Amino acid sequence: QKIEWKRLVNLRTVSADGYPIELAANIGTPEDIQSVLENGGEGIGLYRSEFLYMGREQLPTEEEQFTAYKTVLECMEGKPVVVRTLDIGGDKELPYLNFPKEMNPFLGFRAIRLCLEEQEMFRTQLRALLRASVYGNLKIMFPMIATIEEFRQAKAILSEEKEKLQSLGTAVSESIEVGMMVEIPASAMMADLFAKETDFFSIGTNDLVQYMMAADRMNESVSYLYQPYHPAILRLINNVIEAAHKEGKWVGMCGEMAGDPLAIPLLLALGLDEFSMSATSILPARSQIQHLSREEAIGYKEKILAMSTSEEVVNFVKEQFLLTK
Ligand code: PEP
Ligand code: MG
Secondary structure, eight states, X not given: OHHHHHTTTTSOEEOTTSXXXXXXXXXXXXXXXXXXXXXXXXXXXXXXXXXXXXXXXXXXXXXHHHHHHHHHHHHTTTSEEEEEOOOOBTTBOOGXXXXXXXXXXXXXXXXXXXXXXXXXXXXXXXXXXXXXXXXXXXXXXXXXXXSHHHHHHHHHHHHHHHHHHHHTTOOOOSOOEEEEEEXXXXXXXXXXXXXXXXXXEEXXXXXXXXXXXXXXXXXXXXXXXXXXXXXXXXXXXXXHXXXXXXXXXXXXXXXXXXXXXXXXXHHXXXXXXXXXXXXXXXXXXXXXXXXXXXHHHHHXXXXXXXXXXXXXXXXXXIIIIIIOO
């Protein structure tokens, strides 16, 4: 099987009925690119920029960030690179930021909430990204968006920094797509309205599942409730994808679910456009998708969305898409 996968490194991902799907990779640092290229990644669907801020004593400078973003964009040679702006808080702390301990860090002051308050830090990152944008195909994504106002404010700050740079004569790409993560149920419910203002969505199931099921993603005692295949989650994902497609926008997924062989047939059925996963999952996923008919999967969509438990969904996937194919 490993040998069969190797032959797929330089191929595009196409379903059995000829529909192209984009398989991208999640990375944390520029060093991860090597493995993405070896495993045939068609882009970067999630660059977790917080790693630039972690394991050190102070904030990274604009220059340091610029160098990291430029390196990733150049190595990917024009393939799409989605950089997520700083997503700190929850399970990721920055000792030098010294924020008070919270009762519920996953519901607390983190990610875009923190960036909209600590604007100098945020603007520094955005300037580094804008300056790097001319070296490849950059897409900027904001994490943990809960409200339209947050998204508008983040985009306005980005535009301000872009105009400032351009007025100083700095080159900035004119084709940067600006999108958001959908990882909070409120924004998934409001996807029809967000879809009018975003260039794309990337569904972050790691957080979306915990918020939807009210089950902490780090807590073993409630892990039985952390159910990515729960019909409630599938219905929510369906809502996001339908809303985006109505507005002609694309939808990716960068949570762990996107690389899971059990989830892939379901996500094809729901019409997901881009799957972003750890580099080592890409070739197995490409091989799996080559053997799946997207049309056939879509034919089961209503039936799947009408199921009542995760177990029912999982059994159906195993019988319909894994054992018999
Ligand atoms: C997610 O929430 O699904 C996600 C991709 O972000 P992170 O795992 O970094 O929170
Ligand atoms: Mg997340």
